[in-house]
Amino acid sequence: MTPEEFRAHAHELVDWMADYMAGVEQYPVRPRTAPGEIAAKLPGAAPESGEPMADILADFERDILPGMTHWQHPSFFAYFPANSSPPSVLAEMLTATLAAQCMLWQTSPAATEMETRMMAWLRDMLSLPDHFLGVIQDSATSATLAALLIARERATGWRANEDGLAALGAEGTRLTVYVSEEAHSSIEKTMKVAGYGKANLRRIATDEAFAMRPEALARTIANDIADGATPACVVASIGGTGVGAMDPIAPIGEICQTHGIWLHVDAAWAGSALILPEWRHLADGVELADSFVFNPHKWLLTNFDCSAFYVADPSALERTLSLVPEYLRSRESGRVTDYQNWSVPLGRRFRALKLWFVIRSYGVEGLREILRRHIALASDLFDEVSGTPGFEIMSPLRLALFSFRCHPEGMNDEDALDALNRTLIERLNDSGSVYLTQNLVRDRFAIRFSIGQTSTQQRHVRQAWELIKETAESLSKTF
Numbered sequence: 001m002t003p004e005e006f007r008a009h010a011h012e013l014v015d016w017m018a019d020y021m022a023g024v025e026q027y028p029v030r031p032r033t034a035p036g037e038i039a040a041k042l043p044g045a046a047p048e049s050g051e052p053m054a055d056i057l058a059d060f061e062r063d064i065l066p067g068m069t070h071w072q073h074p075s076f077f078a079y080f081p082a083n084s085s086p087p088s089v090l091a092e093m094l095t096a097t098l099a100a101q102c103m104l105w106q107t108s109p110a111a112t113e114m115e116t117r118m119m120a121w122l123r124d125m126l127s128l129p130d131h132f133l134g135v136i137q138d139s140a141t142s143a144t145l146a147a148l149l150i151a152r153e154r155a156t157g158w159r160a161n162e163d164g165l166a167a168l169g170a171e172g173t174r175l176t177v178y179v180s181e182e183a184h185s186s187i188e189k190t191m192k193v194a195g196y197g198k199a200n201l202r203r204i205a206t207d208e209a210f211a212m213r214p215e216a217l218a219r220t221i222a223n224d225i226a227d228g229a230t231p232a233c234v235v236a237s238i239g240g241t242g243v244g245a246m247d248p249i250a251p252i253g254e255i256c257q258t259h260g261i262w263l264h265v266d267a268a269w270a271g272s273a274l275i276l277p278e279w280r281h282l283a284d285g286v287e288l289a290d291s292f293v294f295n296p297h298k299w300l301l302t303n304f305d306c307s308a309f310y311v312a313d314p315s316a317l318e319r320t321l322s323l324v325p326e327y328l329r330s331r332e333s334g335r336v337t338d339y340q341n342w343s344v345p346l347g348r349r350f351r352a353l354k355l356w357f358v359i360r361s362y363g364v365e366g367l368r369e370i371l372r373r374h375i376a377l378a379s380d381l382f383d384e385v386s387g388t389p390g391f392e393i394m395s396p397l398r399l400a401l402f403s404f405r406c407h408p409e410g411m412n413d414e415d416a417l418d419a420l421n422r423t424l425i426e427r428l429n430d431s432g433s434v435y436l437t438q439n440l441v442r443d444r445f446a447i448r449f450s451i452g453q454t455s456t457q458q459r460h461v462r463q464a465w466e467l468i469k470e471t472a473e474s475l476s477k478t479f
């Protein structure tokens with residue numbers, strides 16, 4: 001493709017992108033695609049000779065787009081948002097064009113130095129401690145993996161990297177990790193990967209507000225020590241995925257300090273809300289943490305992937321992950337930050353650029369306004385659902401998330417209620433007008449309502465609620 005051909009196609013695509021953004025509401029939020037349906041439209045083998053771009057674009061619209069879930073649809077209320085924004089997309093166009101590998105300072109000095117500065121901007125926007133230093137990871141899972149690896153090294157006297165799993169099993173060095181019952185599945189996954197073994201994960205009981213009980217944590221740690229285990233890490237959540245559980249960081253941090261345990265804070269979703277002074281208290285005690293992660297790619301208008309990982313002591317991170325063969329040495333080694341030493345993958349995209357575009361384009365106050373709008377919309381809907389007969393709140397409002405179920409008067413068989421709500425959510429999602437996801441709350445089926453798409457306005461929430469009421473009413477009659 002010549003630069004002139006590229007220019008023509010790019011202009012055409014930019015028009016397509018702007019039309020998509022303006023018209024995304026015309027698509028069903030979640031497609032009704034059957035498994036294998038899209039694969040059946042794709043040729044079984046790669047073409048031997050090149051095809052015209054016009055054909056490729058036409059096939060994209062005809063065959064691929066109908067199989068997409070539209071995460072940027074304003075009626076997307078599922079999971080957590082992965083919100084994006086026009087400035088973020090513009091920056092990604094530049095990142096893709098430069099196509100730089102930003103693993104070392106030398107392989108793109110501007111990318112490294114901008115990453116350092118953007119991590120400092122974000123740290124200050126969230127009022128995280130001044131001594132936290134950050135690095136961008138692809139996902140919170142990768143950041144949590146890095147934290148568990150450092151905790152493993154620290155707890156084994158830096159021997160596990162040398163001696164392998166033998167360092168974890170020998171003479172009472174069975175390493176244990178602590179999370180609440182509400183913690184994200186990524187922690188269990190990273191424990192498997194980091195060699196701890198799932199059996200050494202301790203799930204600490206939560207209180208009636210779904211927060212980890214510090215006294216139960218202290219008791220479990222004491223029992224494990226008495227049993228000859230070595231507690232290595234506690235992962236506390238600010239905003240768990242199921243119900244947005246908020247663990248009390250300060251008392252958990254004090255317990256960790258007493259025993260020399262690594263404290264990692266998972267704020268993947270809710271971390272973005274710490275830019276709001278009125279919510280910063282959710283992170284009280286974070287100065288006791290050894291590491292902290294949040295995802296600008298969830299709720300800070302920066303498209304996937306961009307996960308901000310902070311450590312109080314980068315030398316421990318580098319000691320765990322750094323490996324510098326001759327071909328990665330440079331004249332500046334030791335005098336500059338080579339971010340490949342701060343993450344598991346060697347290769348790194350220029351992800352700081354989209355943060356720079358987003359933060360400059362909206363300004364911190366502009367970002368605050370959008371998050372406040374989401375929280376206010378969720379709060380209004382929460383009040384509405386609470387006051388509507390035939391509905392029951394299943395978990396309290398946490399920022400822009402709560403869960404509920406349809407509970408017709410007089411219907412008290414729990415299994416029937418589960419079945420009713422399971423059918424309800426499928427009907428709602430199959431309608432294409434909204435997308436919601438479910439959760440088990442204290443073992444009962446609940447529907448999560450999570451607001452955070454960049455362009456979601458009051459009318460989208462109102463329409464969703466009207467649809468939920470109508471669908472629930474007609475279903476209740478048949479149950």
Ligand SMILES: *Cc1c(COP(=O)(O)O)cnc(C)c1O
Binds near residue numbers: 295307
């Ligand atoms: C989304 C989420 C994760 C996982 O984030 P990825 O970036 O997809 O790895 C971890 N913890 C919590 C609380 C989350 O909400």
